[in-house]
Amino acid sequence: MDAFIFKIVVFAALFAIGWGFGRHAERKHLHELEQKEQRLAYIQLDNSRFKTTSHTGQLVSSNVVISNDYFKYVIANIQNFFGGRLSSYETVVERARREAIVRLKLEAEKIGSNQIMGLRLSTTELGMQGGMVEVFAYGTAIQS
Numbered sequence: 001m002d003a004f005i006f007k008i009v010v011f012a013a014l015f016a017i018g019w020g021f022g023r024h025a026e027r028k029h030l031h032e033l034e035q036k037e038q039r040l041a042y043i044q045l046d047n048s049r050f051k052t053t054s055h056t057g058q059l060v061s062s063n064v065v066i067s068n069d070y071f072k073y074v075i076a077n078i079q080n081f082f083g084g085r086l087s088s089y090e091t092v093v094e095r096a097r098r099e100a101i102v103r104l105k106l107e108a109e110k111i112g113s114n115q116i117m118g119l120r121l122s123t124t125e126l127g128m129q130g131g132m133v134e135v136f137a138y139g140t141a142i143q144s
Helices: 002-039 070-082 087-110
Strands: 044-046 057-067 115-126 132-142
Touching: 002 070, 002 087, 057 087, 057 115, 070 087, 087 115, 087 132
Parallel strands: 044 115
Antiparallel strands: 057 132, 115 132
């Protein structure tokens, strides 16, 4: 019985440590995203499909894959059992979307553009158990 309790305590301790490191990494990523978004705010985004311009444009694209940590996976499975929103996965998708847009703006910045027209995002779930999310962003970078 003592060996069983020891295993439970070790598991709980490792789970808590992993959860803490995961939250720290996520918060750090969100903070970095916020800083980059503020710096790149001058690059305007337009998702209109049929808007035209006389300016010459160039296709820009970005891609990001963000993995869900094991602890969020466990929490999501518990939430999934009871139904409702999987808020732990929503944060992964939000981070991936924001990172893809930041990278897209960085690509536009490299070529001297200050606007991206026709912005499109494509989201794909990767992995057998939904552990990763890929977001592909693309649009036409122009200098207006």
